[in-house]
Amino acid sequence: EKLCASIKNTDTATLLYTSGTTGTPKGVVITHTQIISEVAEAFTMFGVDDKDVSLSFLPYAHVFGRIEHWGHAYMGFTMAYAESIEKVRINLTEVRPTFLLSVPRIYEKIYSAIGSQVDSSPLKKKMFDWAVGVGRQITDLKLTHQTIPLDLLATYEVAKRLVLSKVTSAFGGRLRFAVSGGAPLAQDISSFFHAAGVLILEGYGLTETTAAITVNTPFNYKFGSVGRPIGDTELKIAADGEVLVRSHKVMKEYYNNPEATAEVFSGEWFHTGDIGIILQGGDLKITDRKKDLIKTAGGKYVAPQKLEGLLKLHPLISQALISGDQKKYIVAVLTLDSEALQKLAKTENENFTDWKQLAQSPWIQDKVRDLIAETNAGLASWESIKRFLILPTEFTVESGELTPSLKLKRKFLTQKLHTEIESLYN
Structure with missing residues (x-):
C-alpha cells in the first residue's frame, strides 16, 4: 500500500520502442496517465467484461500486445496464450475466444488460406462465391440501416449452414468481434469477413498514443474508416492533411531525445505523421503514411x-x-x-x-x-x-x-x- 501510495499518475510506467519501419526506433515514455486513459476508455467501448476470453499472440514489445495485457488486468477477462504465430489457427479452435486483438497480417493469412482452399475446386468456389454474395447483401443493408427482407434472411441462414459456418468455425465459433490495429487493413478483407459472419473492427493509433485513439465498435462501425475518437481524444487535420491529436493517451516524450520530441509536438497537439480526413459523422479515414x-x-x-x-x-x-x-x-x-x-x-x-x-x-x-x-x-x-x-x-x-x-x-x-x-x- 505504501508503494502504491508513493506512485503518481505522472510517473513513468514503461518504455516502448517504435517499430522502426521508416528509421531508427525511438523510446516512447509512457506514464500511468496514458495507460489508465487508454485501458479504461477503450475496453468499455467494446462491452468487454470478465466473462470474455481472448487469445493472445501479439508480442509485448509492441504497444498493442501491452494493451491486451493491461486490459486483462483491468477488466478481468480470461486471456489464453497462443503456442506460436504458426499455431494461431489451431489455437483459435481450441481456445474459442469471444474477442480477438490482432494485426492485419493474421487476418490476411486466414483470408488467403480460405481463398486457396476455395480455388482448388470450381464447384466449391461457385458455392462459396454464392454464399459470400448473399452475406454481402446482408452487410450492405446493415451498414445502411435498412430492413433485411425475410426471404434474404432465410437464404442467408442456408448460406451460413452450408458454407459460411466454416469461416466462423475457423475462429472458434463464438467470436463476437475482432479488432485490427498496428497497420492498415484492406477494406475488401474486413467486408469479406463481415459477409461471412466475422466482424473485424479496425482502429488507429501509434506507440506514441498508447495504441488506439480511434476505433470502430460492435455498435458503430464503417468499413474503410478507423472509427471515431476514443474518450478524451480530440482530432484535427493540419493544412497539409496530417492528422493531429490531443489526448491523455499521448506519450510524455521520446526517451533522452528532446529534439525528436519537439519535432512531433505543436503545443499540446501531437503530429501523427499520417494523412487523413474526418468523414461525415466523425469517423477518421487514414489515406497515407506521410513518410512512406x-x-x-x-x-x-x-x-x-x-x-x-x-x-x-x-x-x-x-x-x-x-x-x-x-x-x-x-x-x-x-x-x-x-x-x-x-x-x-x-x-x-x-x-x-x-x-x-x-x-x-x-x-x-x-x-x-x-x-x-x-x-x-x-x-x-x-x-x-x-x-x-x-x-x-x-x-x-x-x-x-x-x-x-x-x-x-x-x-x-x-x-x-x-x-x-x-x-x-x-
Whole structure:
C-alpha cells in the first residue's frame, strides 16, 4: 500500500520502442496517465467484461500486445496464450475466444488460406462465391440501416449452414468481434469477413498514443474508416492533411531525445505523421503514411501501402514491397506464400523438388504477372506496377525484415534490396 501510495499518475510506467519501419526506433515514455486513459476508455467501448476470453499472440514489445495485457488486468477477462504465430489457427479452435486483438497480417493469412482452399475446386468456389454474395447483401443493408427482407434472411441462414459456418468455425465459433490495429487493413478483407459472419473492427493509433485513439465498435462501425475518437481524444487535420491529436493517451516524450520530441509536438497537439480526413459523422479515414509516400519522376504521389494491400489480397502473395521514389514507374518486390504455392502446383500438376525453385519458375512468373495485371486494372496509370521481382524466401522478423507486429521495415528492406530494385529499372 505504501508503494502504491508513493506512485503518481505522472510517473513513468514503461518504455516502448517504435517499430522502426521508416528509421531508427525511438523510446516512447509512457506514464500511468496514458495507460489508465487508454485501458479504461477503450475496453468499455467494446462491452468487454470478465466473462470474455481472448487469445493472445501479439508480442509485448509492441504497444498493442501491452494493451491486451493491461486490459486483462483491468477488466478481468480470461486471456489464453497462443503456442506460436504458426499455431494461431489451431489455437483459435481450441481456445474459442469471444474477442480477438490482432494485426492485419493474421487476418490476411486466414483470408488467403480460405481463398486457396476455395480455388482448388470450381464447384466449391461457385458455392462459396454464392454464399459470400448473399452475406454481402446482408452487410450492405446493415451498414445502411435498412430492413433485411425475410426471404434474404432465410437464404442467408442456408448460406451460413452450408458454407459460411466454416469461416466462423475457423475462429472458434463464438467470436463476437475482432479488432485490427498496428497497420492498415484492406477494406475488401474486413467486408469479406463481415459477409461471412466475422466482424473485424479496425482502429488507429501509434506507440506514441498508447495504441488506439480511434476505433470502430460492435455498435458503430464503417468499413474503410478507423472509427471515431476514443474518450478524451480530440482530432484535427493540419493544412497539409496530417492528422493531429490531443489526448491523455499521448506519450510524455521520446526517451533522452528532446529534439525528436519537439519535432512531433505543436503545443499540446501531437503530429501523427499520417494523412487523413474526418468523414461525415466523425469517423477518421487514414489515406497515407506521410513518410512512406512515393513521388515518381513525373511528380505524381503514390501510396505504397495501398498497392501492397491490394497485392496481398491474392492468396499467392505473402509480402509486397512497392518502390519507385524519383523513378519513372512503380515496381514491386514480392514473396510468395509457400503453402498456397505448393497447393496450386499440385492442383495444376506442376512438378517441383522444392518450393523455392518453384517460386522462380516461368510458370509462376506468368501466374504472378496475371495477378499484377488484375491489380493494375483498378489503378491509375502512374501508380500501376510496371515490373516485379519474386524473392526465393519470405520476409521474417528474425532476419530484421519485419517488425514484431509483422509490418515491413521499409527503409531496411529498401537498402538491403537496393541491387534487386535497381535491376528492375535497367
